[in-house]
């Protein structure tokens with residue numbers, strides 16, 4: 412085996428799936444993403460959801476106001492598909508450069524998905540327009556049928572909805588978001604060039620046991636929920652394979668402590684502070700560090716048809732202790748207590764700071 416390098420200089424990455432929230436939480440978490448990632452596909456599941464180009468443009472301004480302008484951070488906005496969304500609104504927003512993509516949440520599949528799509532037939536005109544103009548469709552791929560076991564919802568979504576959808580819309584660019592199963596890996600690998608998938612750090616790092624380690628662990632709960640070990644192994648294989656249709660999307664999804672530690676706790680893992688370091692750990696463990704750059708910084712822009720970032724970021728092989736709790740917040744605001752993913756663990760890589 413080749414010796415492990417001490418430094419890694421890679422093209423600056425982008426995050427192709429993140430929740431930046433709004434208000435004080437936005438000001439707390441957005442700087443963590445902007446520090447590392449040049450662009451991010453920003454999820455539209457606010458309350459109310461982002462369904463118009465005007466709302467997306469206003470949200471983009473709030474994001475830009477929450478981050479240090481010197482980072483050059485560029486939020487890429489998405490439209491939240493509802494049963495009644497007008498194809499013309501998507502087309503206009505895309506033409507104006509406000510919308511980069513549109514997000515499909517099956518109604519009630521996850522946090523703030525109440526207004527999602529109840530039947531794909533309702534959005535046929537929207538999908539036809541997107542196919543025509545080259546606007547990608549980002550899919551939360553889980554069925555919401557309560558009869559289906561929660562651990563099977565992704566696999567069943569493929570058969571019932573995703574496969575038929577790809578057959579109906581053969582020119583539509585589709586990103587199967589935050590995949591969690593071996594079935595999804597196999598489906599994407601065998602799929603058309605118009606189909607890609609994002610993979611989160613947490614689905615590469617944990618299996619479902621993490622939610623029950625010594626007690627109920629709300630910080631390991633997200634949707635789609637982590638699955639069995641065999642699925643984690645398949646995801647690690649996909650992410651490190653060098654196959655360009657698997658790329659980085661953190662799905663960092665912060666919630667207040669109150670919302671996590673509750674009788675009905677919210678799904679979401681907050682990994683933004685150390686996401687790149689977490690991926691680097693996985694790629695090192697898989698003996699694939701030389702493929703990290705392509706996964707993190709090249710395959711995403713290639714699929715979206717966007718230029719790659721030109722500047723570089725340096726990772727150094729120095730232990731990084733992930734804090735048990737982070738208190739983040741905008742200047743003059745009361746800090747938000749947030750538990751980062753891998754809290755209390757030591758990661759082998761860290762990002763070299765400007766002062767090093």
Ligand code: NCD
Pocket residue numbers: 430456521522551632633634635662664665677678679680
């Ligand atoms: C996300 C959230 O909290 O907005 N939660 C999550 O567990 N990933 C929603 C989502 O992407 O499913």
Ligand code: ZN
Pocket residue numbers: 428429430454662664
């Ligand atoms: Zn998400």
